[in-house]
Amino acid sequence: MKKVSIKDVAKLSGVSISTVSRVLTGSAPVSKELTEKVIKAVQELGYSPSSIARSLRNGATKTIGFILPDITNPFFAHIVRGAEDYLRKHGYTLIFGSSDQDKNEENHLLDVLLSKHIDGLLFTGSGDSNPKLLRKIEQGLKVVFLDRIIRGVNSSYVIVDNKKGINLLLDHLIENGHESFLFVNGDKNTFSAKQRHVAFMERMKSGKYKHEHYFTGFSYRAGYNFASQFDDILEFDAILCGNDLIAFGVIDALEEKGIHVPEQISVTGFDDIPFSKHYKPALTTVRQPMYEMGQKASELLLLMIKEQLSTAEGIILDPELVVRESTRRTKI
């Protein structure tokens, strides 16, 4: 689209470009007469309100960046929707990018978003450190970590109590007579997978329960491949999965082996994405308040921007056990 330029404004108002610039940026005083001419031309040409002029004026672009692993995972799509709704209500727009949990892609996205002069960043990254991001935070970039935090930074975050989530699942399984557990976890370099691993091993250290733990990836394919290739899977009473997508893959692979869920083995997920309720069997899982996570993180970020805080607070949301049909019940 042919945009109205500062030149057009200068021409119509009969003043120099630098005078227009002074009026728009407030960088130096301009006489009332000339100011009025410029404003009239600006209005006539529809040059205002322009986000670019506003950016020059107050350094705010009203744009928030969001780096996340993959928008096609419903867990992230729902977080994004929560962020989007909150931010739009407050006059902000969201730019996002999928990193596929690739560190280089994350850093590339960071450069791209910074070149857009975002006012702040929502970040769901991989790994447990990111020197480049830390440097930007030290230089003043406002960041809220979502779902995953990284080491060495005292920043705001919104996460779910992963330890509690794992314990809710194990309580439910143990109460229902399960005594041996196979944990098919997600990507080993992610904060959430690591927290869940630690919580699981802590609970297992009593030595009362047979158990094994594996890191795979947070995808249907990872769950399917793991369960297809794992021999003697029926030595376990239950399979805990790192997220719902992994659980779907595990259940489908078991079915192909002729193993019935939950009659022969129980399977649990993590997240409660909308499809889990309608899976056959409907999935027993731990609900993360995805939409709320996106909202809360955006609220924190706008607070940090408005009040010029380098950090606001860390919010740990409660997960909720959702018992459905993929786990065997010994009592009602």
Added chain:
Amino acid sequence: MKKVSIKDVAKLSGVSISTVSRVLTGSAPVSKELTEKVIKAVQELGYSPSSIARSLRNGATKTIGFILPDITNPFFAHIVRGAEDYLRKHGYTLIFGSSDQDKNEENHLLDVLLSKHIDGLLFTGSGDSNPKLLRKIEQGLKVVFLDRIIRGVNSSYVIVDNKKGINLLLDHLIENGHESFLFVNGDKNTFSAKQRHVAFMERMKSGKYKHEHYFTGFSYRAGYNFASQFDDILEFDAILCGNDLIAFGVIDALEEKGIHVPEQISVTGFDDIPFSKHYKPALTTVRQPMYEMGQKASELLLLMIKEQLSTAEGIILDPELVVRESTRRTKI
């Protein structure tokens, strides 16, 4: 983040702000000596390359807007991912917004995106006209319509052959002995639902088949509510659904009524979102090449921007029949 401002550059280089502006925008000649001072200050302060300065210089923001119904529908999340990957490869960033198929929200989003000086727009709208958008197109806004087109505009689009999709489904059902059809379609104000309706009625006009058609909404809830409340549903051999989400809702409501799919009635979807393969029963549906749609639309849009075309071409992609377990087979 405290951003380096044009004032800081002026101060460090010892020239006026208007001189800095002239150097950055190229709006008027500046002596070589002063230009070098400004460039040195710009580099020292890390004020370059700035997308805002670039915007002033060449009117391009390298930002594409995308207005779509709802990012939490996997159909759109996969289209977005296709667009995102293509655009990023070409140096562009995506800003998007969910409209919930609300016309006012669509127009509000349009204002927001235009205020960001987007270079072009991908648009999946509701209704069959939009005077405001048409005006913007006449004024030079580059738009590619995705999945849905509107009347009165000779613009670029990427859609799927909806007529062919419906006929593929009906061929499959009729070949397998189905003779009566209930069509639970999506939102009546959308292009795709209307096209599918027309295709269905055309095929039915021979009078050979008992049939009924209803517009509902493109959601699980709409399908579930419809099938829950529809009496004598077994008078039909098959239920065609406007998309996969509707089909999931219909199947679940039928199950609650004790009706077995496909033994007692066949159910089909439209889209082939990734969960449809793993639904129980796995869904017979029509695959839309979602990721490719996002890619193609982005390719057209960048072509229009680069070549300053008001329209490029219309692309109609082929849908593909995917036969799974939700339809009864009378022959192999």
